[in-house]
Amino acid sequence: MTKRLTLAATLTAVFYLSLNMLISSPIRAIAFINSDHQTPAQESKPFDQQQKLQELRKQIAGQERKPAEEVFKNIQILKGRPAGAVLSVMEIAYSKSLGVNCTHCHVVDQWEKEDKPTKQITREMSAMVRTINTDLLKKVKNLKSETPTVNCTTCHRGQVKPALDLQ
Numbered sequence: 001m002t003k004r005l006t007l008a009a010t011l012t013a014v015f016y017l018s019l020n021m022l023i024s025s026p027i028r029a030i031a032f033i034n035s036d037h038q039t040p041a042q043e044s045k046p047f048d049q050q051q052k053l054q055e056l057r058k059q060i061a062g063q064e065r066k067p068a069e070e071v072f073k074n075i076q077i078l079k080g081r082p083a084g085a086v087l088s089v090m091e092i093a094y095s096k097s098l099g100v101n102c103t104h105c106h107v108v109d110q111w112e113k114e115d116k117p118t119k120q121i122t123r124e125m126s127a128m129v130r131t132i133n134t135d136l137l138k139k140v141k142n143l144k145s146e147t148p149t150v151n152c153t154t155c156h157r158g159q160v161k162p163a164l165d166l167q
């Protein structure tokens with residue numbers, strides 16, 4: 001009798017505890033409910049860029065020094081770069097300098113696809129930067145640096161649309 005009562009009490013406690021968790025943490029609850037579906041639930045979950053980068057670093061572990069095109073599926077402009085460096089380019093040169101996260105250019109986990117125009121724009125921006133650095137800046141005489149350089153940050157400074165004036 002007492003044994004059964006204890007069991008009932010334990011079950012009730014567990015029930016209220018989980019109920020409480022579901023109510024107090026709707027985001028976690030949604031993640032929990034969706035955890036065994038592969039539905040596009042990721043759209044409703046907040047995107048965790050650090051966690052995603054960690055996941056990708058794990059996926060390419062041991063292959064960081066291989067050329068990017070051997071490790072990833074659709075590399076066009078970063079050919080020859082070490083695969084490990086690609087993820088740093090994504091995090092720092094692309095995301096941070098534009099003040100965006102991966103979803104500005106990618107559908108999460110479909111990295112090789114061309115779903116968003118911003119991905120191709122980035123390749124063309126990269127070509128523009130190369131032309132500025134290897135051609136146009138070289139023609140400007142009497143600059144202070146031996147190799148004057150621009151990069152994404154020079155124009156974007158944490159914004160998608162570079163400023164045209166100083167506020």
Ligand code: HEC
Pocket residue numbers: 049052053056071072073074075076077078079090091094095098100101102103104105106111112118119120122123
């Ligand atoms: C401003 C646009 C932009 C942002 C932001 C961006 N990427 Fe990319 N990503 C690209 C481009 C462009 C390529 C293809 C590079 C090439 O053609 O060599 C790419 C390629 C990749 C690839 C290789 C996919 C394959 O198999 O070919 C991965 C993985 C990737 N990105 C992950 C990320 C992650 C993770 C983030 C966030 C930390 C991120 N990207 C942010 C533009 C972006």
Ligand code: HEC
Pocket residue numbers: 093094098118119121122125126129150151152153154155156160161162
């Ligand atoms: C010389 C200045 C300059 C440099 C350097 C530069 N950009 Fe841009 N970028 C622009 C301008 C200007 C636009 C157009 C903004 C607009 O729509 O008016 C733009 C737009 C973009 C867009 C489209 C943004 C959107 O969501 O509409 C992306 C993506 C982008 N740049 C990525 C990059 C990346 C990545 C680099 C470095 C490889 C880079 N840019 C370097 C000037 C620059």
